[in-house]
Amino acid sequence: MLLAIDAGNTNVVFALVAGREIKARWRIATDPRRTADEYAVWLSQLLSLEGFDRSDVDRVVIATVVPRAMHNLQVLSSKYFKTEAMIAGRAPLEWGIAIDVDEPASLGADRAINTIAAHALHDGDLIVIDFGTATTFDVSDYSGAYKGGIIAPGINLSLDALVTAAAKLPRIAIEAPAIPGVIGRNTVDQMSIGVYWGYIAMIEGLVARLKTEVARPVKVIATGGLATLFERHTNVFDVIEPDLTIQGLAIMVDNAHITP
Known part of the structure; x- marks a missing residue:
């Protein structure tokens, strides 16, 4: 089986893939100082818990945006x-x-891989939104060519900056506000409204501008751990592909006809 490794700025995701089917996945905080031995101890235990062994892995593929890792x-x-x-x-x-x-x-690398995976799974012009440390919007045309995009601060990064810079503001959970409206009557509600609805407004506004610029029908694909957080309160996503980067790695290996 293939061990696909996606090393991002916040987490490293490991996934065990058979063909193009993801059999298991695990994540660990990104730390460039973490040694191969430390990874091995952690990963061997997780493989065992899922009924697998290191010997089941015959190929490894890595994508990283953290060169030191x-x-x-x-x-x-x-x-x-x-x-x-x-x-x-x-x-x-x-x-x-x-x-x-x-x-x-x-x-x-993650953005290139997402583009490859998106076009293997969907036809036409595409916008891929990846909710990670940063939130990226990537535009590709019907031929699969990457045309550019947008980089915005991730929602966790935005909240961290707010709490760090304003001494009296508490740390809050990132979730849909408990109140139905957008007039908060206490500090926590006001922060929750600003962070959550403000982020949705940014997503919807940027997608609307991208669609105008593309000027053809376009499908919006969301990926990343926080994609489902916004799904219930916006209709901007056409589909959610939670494992797009891992799928892309498996597709690249498959397309290259690389055998053990």
Whole structure:
């Protein structure tokens, strides 16, 4: 089976994939100092709890936006899974799509992979919204070419900045406000309204502007851990693909016809 590793700014996601089916997934906080040995102890226990063993893994693929995390993940693959990890974006897993922006090399691996996965799963022009440390909006056309997008602060990052900069404001949970309206009568409600409804307003406003600029019918795909948080209170998403990046890694390996 394939062990797909998506190392983001906040979490590293590990997923065990058979073909294109995700059999199990786990996440751990991103820490570039974490050694291959530490990963192995943690991951071996989780594999065992799901009824798997390290020997079930015969291929490893890594995507990361944290360069310092790469080395220890590669050592994890070679030392504990006895295989050299494939790196998304490098031979034999080049992107294979047109990246039609001013600085193609600056495109994050996760955003390229999301574009590849989205077009493998859906037809036409697409907007992919990925709710992570940052919230990214990525536009691709019907041919699968990446055309550009938007980077906005993630909702957790926005809340952290607010609480850090304003001494008297408490830390609150990120969730839909308990009150039905948008006139808060206490500090917590006012913060919840501002963070939650303000974020939805940003999403809806940016998607509306992107759709106007694309000027063709476009499907909006949401991914990332917080996508479902907003789903109940906006109709801006056409579909939610919670594991889009992992799916993309599996699709890239499959398309490259890489066998153990």
